Amino acid sequence: MELFPKVFGAKQILQMIKIYVPGPCVVYCLNRVKNAYLLIPELATNRMHVFFSFYHLHGSDSLKDSLARYGFVEDDITDVVLTHLHFDHCGGSIVRNPQSGKLIPRFKNATYHCHKKHWDWAINPNPREKASFLKDNIIPLQESGQLQFLDTNNPIHPEFEWLEVYGHTEAMVLPLIPFKNTKLLYLADLIPSIGHLPIPYVMGYDVRPLQTLSEKNDILNSALQNQWILFFEHDPSNECCLLEQNDNQ
Numbered sequence: 394m395e396l397f398p399k400v401f402g403a404k405q406i407l408q409m410i411k412i413y414v415p416g417p418c419v420v421y422c423l424n425r426v427k428n429a430y431l432l433i434p435e436l437a438t439n440r441m442h443v444f445f446s447f448y449h450l451h452g453s454d455s456l457k458d459s460l461a462r463y464g465f466v467e468d469d470i471t472d473v474v475l476t477h478l479h480f481d482h483c484g485g486s487i488v489r490n491p492q493s494g495k496l497i498p499r500f501k502n503a504t505y506h507c508h509k510k511h512w513d514w515a516i517n518p519n520p521r522e523k524a525s526f527l528k529d530n531i532i533p534l535q536e537s538g539q540l541q542f543l544d545t546n547n548p549i550h551p552e553f554e555w556l557e558v559y560g561h562t563e564a565m566v567l568p569l570i571p572f573k574n575t576k577l578l579y580l581a582d583l584i585p586s587i588g589h590l591p592i593p594y595v596m597g598y599d600v601r602p603l604q605t606l607s608e609k610n611d612i613l614n615s616a617l618q619n620q621w622i623l624f625f626e627h628d629p630s631n632e633c634c635l636l637e638q639n640d641n642q
């Protein structure tokens with residue numbers, strides 16, 4: 394079986410009633426009246442100049458401006474879902490208070506959600522991932538009292554589901570968000586770009602690459618069967634796709 398991506402852009406997603414896509418994040422509006430939004434941040438704005446000399450953000454969008462474009466301000470955010478705690482997936486959660494210099498949660502009205510197994514893994518990092526888990530991106534969340542562990546028995550909201558994968562890092566969470574008669578799957582670092590769709594093409598950062606292969610196979614089959622929309626967090630050109638199968642292969 395060979396799977397082909399049918400690519401479409403964030404602008405089409407914006408036509409959707411409930412899903413907003415500011416840059417690499419998804420803001421999911423569960424209920425406008427109750428101000429309940431979910432957001433998965435990626436930017437790392439609290440880092441020092443030396444750090445940014447090694448990394449480049451795509452484009453000049455800021456999270457604040459992107460939210461504003463869709464009528465949100467940072468204080469509207471009530472729930473932040475962290476897929477995992479590698480710095481490029483959680484750094485946007487924290488800002489430096491200009492007066493005190495202290496690192497504090499950026500979204501003051503939000504609960505930050507993280508898988509417990511992943512949290513424990515990140516705060517006692519192995520040598521391979523140590524450089525990706527930056528304590529000043531992580532610990533202020535717990536110190537603020539705004540951190541909550543994702544719990545299958547106590548979901549954030551009945552509509553919010555997630556898949557757990559263990560090949561990229563321990564207990565990475567992939568949000569699966571309902572949309573019309575299907576769902577949008579936020580792929581985080583399981584399939585970071587469209588170039589990573591073929592099963593053997595996994596990230597060099599993966600801690601268990603063979604497990605990623607098997608997880609990708611299972612998840613792509615489910616995505617094909619259910620016609621889930623796949624959302625790529627690291628692809629600068631292709632935000633989303635649906636899968637089509639070529640039965641001749």
Ligand SMILES: [Zn+2]
Pocket residue numbers: 477479482561582598
């Ligand atoms: Zn990662």
